[in-house]
Amino acid sequence: MTVPALTLGFSPCPNDTFMFYPLVHGLVDTAGLTFHERLEDVETLNRLALTGELDVSKVSYHALGHIRDRYALLRSGSALGRGCGPLLVAREQIDPADLSGRTIAVPGQYTTALLLLRLLDPGLGNFVTMPFHEVMDAVISGRVDAGLIIHESRFTYRGLGLRKLVDLGEWWEGETGLPIPLGGIVARRSLGAETIAIIERALRAGIDYARSNPSEAAGYIREHAQEMSDEVCAAHIELYVNDSSAELGEEGERAIAELLRRGEAAGIMPNSSKGLFA
16 A cells, blocks of 8 residues: 655755755655655744644744644754854844834744743734744834844844844853754654654654765755855754754753743743653
């Protein structure tokens, strides 16, 4: 009997296309599983997972707090590390203590970036949600007072004349001593533990393959990052694909658990009795 292809969601960002290239191009053993990929920005993926439309997907760790009754986290495929957190930027220097009441562009309701900002200052609330790639333009044009930037924007904001107000990754690391968990890969719990384990092993093998053959995915990466320079693509991959991407490890698991604990304690996400994994 032919097993239907599993729906697989990930973003067109270079770190994701780099990691998933071997899996979707049949370069690693998947024990007969096949995948139908769907590339969307991370907030679209968050919302698709919230409605249960994908079998396997990249999601923000903020979104995981809302879906873990139905989805289990994989130990491979995460964007988690140090020195890679979201940045709050503005046209001119603003004291973070003076942000109350000001408009802040954010890259999605369920992004980890917004969760971190709300944990930093629960008094903030005048958020304007938009796709992540529109945030800097909104700040530059004056449509908002500040913007929360993620992904490759951290490499380009200075060149556009913007100023950093807060590094939320730096704040998180100072608060907890832990790396910042940004996004991870989840699989529908109804797939069963055996199938989820196969997916996890295949993804781990794919990440190892990609890191050992870094130039092989170049065409696939460029296809989905056409507006990004080669230098920014390379910096993006170097920053967001690391040893924790291949395997979360004990420190990574602690970081995720702490982020979810704080989100639940703040009432930003529901309490859940489910563990992280299948």
